Amino acid sequence: MTLNTEKRPPLDYDVMIVGAGVAGMEAAASMGDMGYRVLLVEKNASIGGRAILLSKVFPTLDCASCVVTPKMASVSHHPNVQLMTYSEIDGISRKADGSFDVALHRKAAYVDFDACTGCGKCAEICTVTVPDQYNYDLVTRRIAHIPFPQAVPKKSVITRRGEAPCTFTCPGNVKASGYVSLVRAGRYKEAFNLHLENAPLVGSLSRACYAPCESDCTRGEKEGTLHIRGIKRFMADRYYAEHPEPEYGPVENRLDTRVAIVGSGPAGLSAAFYLARQGHQVTIFEAEKEPGGMLRTAIPAYRLPEDVVDRDIKNVTALGVDIKTGYRITSLPELKQQGFNATLIATGASDENGLDIDGHDLEGVMGCMHFLHEVNIGKLPDVKNKIVMVIGGGNSAMDPARAAIRMGAGKVMINYRRGRKEMPAHDWEIEGAADEGVELMLMSAPIRFIGLNGKLVAVECISMELGEPDESGRRRPIPVKGSERVISVDMAILAIGLLPSTAHFPADMKNGKGLLLSDPQTLQTSDPDVFACGDCVTAPTMIINAIAQGRRAAFYMDRHLKGESLNVPFDGVIEKTDKSIVLEEARHFVERQPVQQPMLSIDERRKTFECYEQPMTEAEARQEAQRCMNCGECSQCMECVSVCAPQCIDFAQKPIPLSLNVGTVVMSTGFGILNPATKPLLGYDKFADVISGPQMDRLLAPTRPYNAVLRPSDGKEPESIAFVLCVGSRDHTVCNPLCCRIGCMYSMKQAQLAMGALPMADITIYTIDVRAFGKGYNEFYEQSKSMGIEFVKGKVARIEQLGNGNLALHYEDMLGKGGRNIREHDLVVLTVGFLPNTNALALYKGSELAADDFGYVREIDPISEPTRTNVDGLFVAGTAIGVMDIPDTVLHSGAAAAQAAAYLERMRGR
Amino acid sequence: MSNTPTTRLRDMLDIAQDEMIMRDRIADILEQGPRTIPEISQALGYPTREVTVWLFGMRRYSMVEEIGRADMDGYFQYELKKQSDPA
Numbered sequence: 001m002t003l004n005t006e007k008r009p010p011l012d013y014d015v016m017i018v019g020a021g022v023a024g025m026e027a028a029a030s031m032g033d034m035g036y037r038v039l040l041v042e043k044n045a046s047i048g049g050r051a052i053l054l055s056k057v058f059p060t061l062d063c064a065s066c067v068v069t070p071k072m073a074s075v076s077h078h079p080n081v082q083l084m085t086y087s088e089i090d091g092i093s094r095k096a097d098g099s100f101d102v103a104l105h106r107k108a109a110y111v112d113f114d115a116c117t118g119c120g121k122c123a124e125i126c127t128v129t130v131p132d133q134y135n136y137d138l139v140t141r142r143i144a145h146i147p148f149p150q151a152v153p154k155k156s157v158i159t160r161r162g163e164a165p166c167t168f169t170c171p172g173n174v175k176a177s178g179y180v181s182l183v184r185a186g187r188y189k190e191a192f193n194l195h196l197e198n199a200p201l202v203g204s205l206s207r208a209c210y211a212p213c214e215s216d217c218t219r220g221e222k223e224g225t226l227h228i229r230g231i232k233r234f235m236a237d238r239y240y241a242e243h244p245e246p247e248y249g250p251v252e253n254r255l256d257t258r259v260a261i262v263g264s265g266p267a268g269l270s271a272a273f274y275l276a277r278q279g280h281q282v283t284i285f286e287a288e289k290e291p292g293g294m295l296r297t298a299i300p301a302y303r304l305p306e307d308v309v310d311r312d313i314k315n316v317t318a319l320g321v322d323i324k325t326g327y328r329i330t331s332l333p334e335l336k337q338q339g340f341n342a343t344l345i346a347t348g349a350s351d352e353n354g355l356d357i358d359g360h361d362l363e364g365v366m367g368c369m370h371f372l373h374e375v376n377i378g379k380l381p382d383v384k385n386k387i388v389m390v391i392g393g394g395n396s397a398m399d400p401a402r403a404a405i406r407m408g409a410g411k412v413m414i415n416y417r418r419g420r421k422e423m424p425a426h427d428w429e430i431e432g433a434a435d436e437g438v439e440l441m442l443m444s445a446p447i448r449f450i451g452l453n454g455k456l457v458a459v460e461c462i463s464m465e466l467g468e469p470d471e472s473g474r475r476r477p478i479p480v481k482g483s484e485r486v487i488s489v490d491m492a493i494l495a496i497g498l499l500p501s502t503a504h505f506p507a508d509m510k511n512g513k514g515l516l517l518s519d520p521q522t523l524q525t526s527d528p529d530v531f532a533c534g535d536c537v538t539a540p541t542m543i544i545n546a547i548a549q550g551r552r553a554a555f556y557m558d559r560h561l562k563g564e565s566l567n568v569p570f571d572g573v574i575e576k577t578d579k580s581i582v583l584e585e586a587r588h589f590v591e592r593q594p595v596q597q598p599m600l601s602i603d604e605r606r607k608t609f610e611c612y613e614q615p616m617t618e619a620e621a622r623q624e625a626q627r628c629m630n631c632g633e634c635s636q637c638m639e640c641v642s643v644c645a646p647q648c649i650d651f652a653q654k655p656i657p658l659s660l661n662v663g664t665v666v667m668s669t670g671f672g673i674l675n676p677a678t679k680p681l682l683g684y685d686k687f688a689d690v691i692s693g694p695q696m697d698r699l700l701a702p703t704r705p706y707n708a709v710l711r712p713s714d715g716k717e718p719e720s721i722a723f724v725l726c727v728g729s730r731d732h733t734v735c736n737p738l739c740c741r742i743g744c745m746y747s748m749k750q751a752q753l754a755m756g757a758l759p760m761a762d763i764t765i766y767t768i769d770v771r772a773f774g775k776g777y778n779e780f781y782e783q784s785k786s787m788g789i790e791f792v793k794g795k796v797a798r799i800e801q802l803g804n805g806n807l808a809l810h811y812e813d814m815l816g817k818g819g820r821n822i823r824e825h826d827l828v829v830l831t832v833g834f835l836p837n838t839n840a841l842a843l844y845k846g847s848e849l850a851a852d853d854f855g856y857v858r859e860i861d862p863i864s865e866p867t868r869t870n871v872d873g874l875f876v877a878g879t880a881i882g883v884m885d886i887p888d889t890v891l892h893s894g895a896a897a898a899q900a901a902a903y904l905e906r907m908r909g910r
Numbered sequence: 911m912s913n914t915p916t917t918r919l920r921d922m923l924d925i926a927q928d929e930m931i932m933r934d935r936i937a938d939i940l941e942q943g944p945r946t947i948p949e950i951s952q953a954l955g956y957p958t959r960e961v962t963v964w965l966f967g968m969r970r971y972s973m974v975e976e977i978g979r980a981d982m983d984g985y986f987q988y989e990l991k992k993q994s995d996p997a
């Protein structure tokens with residue numbers, strides 16, 4: 001073969017070796033020793049492959065760690081070998097000059113490997129627990145984890161599947177998955193503090209947030225969404241009961257910069273909190289007598305009690321934020337003159353839309369904000385035994401209606417011009433109102449307020465029908481001629497929309513609807529020193545939207561005040577987790593019904609402004625949190641960040657893509673293991689004490705998951721262990737006709753080790769025939785027999801569980817008396833077959849990398865040129881061609897190294 | 911003679927997700943003295959297999975340790991590990 005060697009640019013590496021098991025490490029070390037520059041790529045967080053997880057190796061019974069760790073150390077310290085762990089190949093293609101272009105990426109580990117000391121503290125504190133794949137699921141590990149004790153590099157990695165849907169959907173990206181995870185772990189104070197990172201008004205949100213997180217919770221697609229807000233209520237109540245005052249004061253590094261915030265609603269308070277945390281001196285100007293905005297003036301106490309708002313505001317004032325109440329700002333220049341370096345307008349949207357029909361100025365006709373304000377300041381309007389009509393179908397209609405019920409109104413009706421389906425209010429609000437006795441008057445609109453002596457006595461209404469959709473997409477209501485009727489009403493409350501409270505600000509800062517114009521990213525207005533956020537910018541939305549805007553404004557104002565560029569992204573939110581993956585993983589989860597939030601009875605609700613939702617108990621909150629499915633893997637509880645001394649956890653990390661040119665490639669991507677559940681009669685997924693061969697190796701390893709060799713079903717030392725050979729090997733029923741080549745030997749190894757660990761145990765190996773073909777292997781077999789291991793020539797057909805928990809093996813006795821037989825054991829090891837790692841084939845993007853009949857990488861001429869594939873210059877090493885033991889793997893990778901070296905020399909024209 | 915359950919074993923991920931709650935309950939039980947897995951299982955009201963998973967999760971992160979050798983029935987006793995004095 002000839003290679004085009006002209007004008008070749010220098011290679012990034014002479015050779016890239018894919019997969020750092022025994023084969024990859026051996027080839028890397030050999031080629032490094034020859035002086036080639038080697039790149040060794042491994043997709044896992046540690047090198048070592050499967051062999052490092054073994055107990056001992058046959059036939060010498062050397063400890064597997066003693067065999068493999070020196071290889072791991074040698075490649076990791078080799079001057080010519082560059083290790084790239086936790087990295088995946090995206091594609092390999094061959095160039096005309098015989099070299100290879102490689103696209104690959106280093107996965108985000110969310111840990112700075114250079115700084116990580118491998119102390120493992122992050123894993124210890126991590127709140128999410130999953131099965132440990134390095135122990136073949138016999139035990140759990142944490143999401144932050146170092147793969148195993150002998151890992152190289154010994155660095156922690158954190159896995160994230162995406163942002164949890166709850167966190168992603170929350171407009172403030174409050175880490176719902178994180179605090180749910182912390183409550184589940186019993187760490188309530190940490191849960192509260194985590195919430196503060198995204199929103200300071202924890203108590204108010206726990207009572208009155210419309211909880212968009214819940215509507216997107218993955219568990220909602222099973223038994224019902226998690227009651228995330230209920231969990232938050234528990235944690236906030238608990239924290240506030242234990243901490244009547246915040247645990248912190250003003251920050252130490254106070255800056256000279258002064259910020260004025262106009263408005264003390266959720267947006268203004270939230271911005272003040274985050275600005276004050278950065279050290280700015282913040283003053284809030286509030287027109288009302290008390291701070292809190294809508295939290296105080298609009299939301300009735302049966303949803304949000306005043307003392308909760310007060311305690312939330314302490315979170316802000318504890319940082320030294322000064323709130324000047326009863327101070328209406330009517331001119332922005334005035335604030336500049338007072339020496340403020342920047343201003344944030346957060347005046348909300350509490351001006352009312354009027355209804356321009358006859359009688360709108362009668363006594364007894366009022367806006368919902370006015371009504372609720374009076375209620376909340378204790379000037380309860382007299383509605384006792386009166387007929388109250390609330391006009392509108394949004395959430396702001398529900399509050400006055402439900403408040404009027406509590407104040408003893410004789411009858412309360414909600415008059416809405418469209419149907420129930422079109423009502424913008426939340427379903428649970430409408431249902432709550434209906435339960436309390438509010439009547440819905442749908443498809444109806446007022447056309448005239450009728451008065452007597454200046455006082456409202458009736459409303460004339462007309463029925464409506466739905467026509468074509470309007471610009472909002474909802475069908476337009478059209479009056480039905482001749483359907484007019486007069487209804488006796490003593491009080492009419494208009495809840496037909498709120499307008500931005502921006503009357504005092506210059507016209508060039510507003511749009512036609514009076515909303516302030518600010519950049520959607522930075523919230524800066526046309527005046528660089530003035531920012532605007534919250535409902536006065538967005539139109540009325542939700543508390544959490546306003547809080548989110550406040551935090552965003554604070555972020556960019558801080559940068560503006562420090563003279564930094566505003567051209568930076570705000571939050572490090574990553575893509576939302578694909579729920580279907582979570583649901584697929586959870587398809588066999590046991591059913592868990594939602595915990596019912598305790599409620600006051602409807603009778604009690606009708607009489608009192610006491611919160612109708614009662615708090616969950618600690619046990620209930622944890623039980624509800626237990627239903628969380630950790631959608632994003634890492635829950636973002638941030639506990640690891642708090643304990644990592646070298647501060648190496650970095651959730652802003654992104655995958656790093658790389659493109660390289662290498663002279664030759666060696667694929668040493670190893671093999672897969674057959675899932676023993678594919679042989680259903682053997683009961684692997686039915687009986688805990690039926691385990692796989694790889695699991696038994698873990699039980700026998702010095703770094704074993706248990707303290708001894710124990711049964712997974714109950715931690716008992718087994719008395720009678722059976723090994724069943726050839727499970728899913730030499731077996732056409734699972735399309736695996738191959739002999740696994742090592743099963744007989746590793747089972748005998750395990751049997752001998754088990755005998756050492758459990759001298760009293762009976763050990764039986766069920767085999768069709770024993771294949772002990774290598775040097776010293778037959779001796780190993782003889783030694784096993786002489787140690788007292790019983791070999792039964794018989795095919796095991798079925799395993800069942802007996803009443804005492806033991807396992808009955810049904811087998812065909814091929815020697816002895818012959819025929820069907822049954823024997824009892826208390827631990828059964830299935831020596832499973834192996835599979836090709838077919839992913840390896842897909843890595844080559846040129847023509848096809850050829851496979852053999854079984855799906856392993858094909859060696860085109862295994863006899864005279866082993867390790868060569870059909871792609872010139874791309875070689876294969878170790879079990880990627882078919883399963884073999886460690887000595888054969890080492891030998892084969894030596895051959896691959898020699899072939900690859902020869903190819904490089906040819907390419908160089910030598 | 912046999913009574914084979916036809917249902918699958920409880921999903922390991924599902925069991926794993928309970929560890930954060932169960933370890934506190936197991937710790938409460940071990941507070942009263944060392945126990946074997948069947949004893950913990952009885953006090954907790956959860957199957958021994960699940961207790962095995964949670965207990966060895968606790969052992970992995972140094973919350974519990976075994977005492978001596980297995981008893982006549984082949985079970986070890988486990989106790990809360992004394993946490994080193996932070997001072």
Ligand SMILES: Cc1cc2nc3c(=O)[nH]c(=O)nc-3n(C[C@H](O)[C@H](O)[C@H](O)COP(=O)(O)OP(=O)(O)OC[C@H]3O[C@@H](n4cnc5c(N)ncnc54)[C@H](O)[C@@H]3O)c2cc1C
Nearest residue numbers: 019021022023043049050051057058670694878879885886
């Ligand atoms: C239960 C059991 C017991 C055994 N007992 C013995 C024994 O006692 N004695 C003995 O000699 N042998 C034993 N073996 C066999 C031994 O484990 C193998 O011979 C050896 O692990 C083969 O090494 P390898 O490098 O070919 O494959 P592997 O060890 O599988 O290593 C392949 C590596 O490639 C990585 N990889 C895969 N795809 C990619 C990719 N696309 N990009 C980057 N990296 C990738 C994998 O993560 C892995 O680290 C046993 C095997 C099992 C399962």
Ligand code: SF4
Nearest residue numbers: 116117119120122644
């Ligand atoms: S706590 Fe930090 S240093 Fe320690 S293992 Fe975790 S990431 Fe590494």
Ligand code: SF4
Nearest residue numbers: 126634635637638640
């Ligand atoms: S943020 Fe929480 S869940 Fe995620 S790795 Fe850190 S400790 Fe574990």
Ligand code: SF4
Nearest residue numbers: 166217218628629631
């Ligand atoms: S299951 Fe848990 S992580 Fe997933 S969306 Fe629901 S609360 Fe969030």
